[in-house]
Amino acid sequence: MIKTEIITINGTNYQRTYSDIGFMVERDGARYEEAIDPIGSGRVYAETALLSEADAEAVEDVQDAE
Numbered sequence: 001m002i003k004t005e006i007i008t009i010n011g012t013n014y015q016r017t018y019s020d021i022g023f024m025v026e027r028d029g030a031r032y033e034e035a036i037d038p039i040g041s042g043r044v045y046a047e048t049a050l051l052s053e054a055d056a057e058a059v060e061d062v063q064d065a066e
Contacts, residue, residue: 024048
């Protein structure tokens with residue numbers, strides 16, 4: 001599921017968008033592990049079926065250990 005939260009970087013608030021289960025998020029054909037946008041930018045993201053790089057590596061590590 002797509003999650004959003006407000007984060008503060010150097011005293012400025014931004015909206016962070018990410019997948020709570022480790023998938024990439026996508027907007028206009030570009031994929032991101034997470035997106036950080038100015039508040040009020042109106043950018044909307046969709047969750048993909050692709051695991052983020054870190055989560056894909058974790059899955060590979062588990063499979064290699066079996």
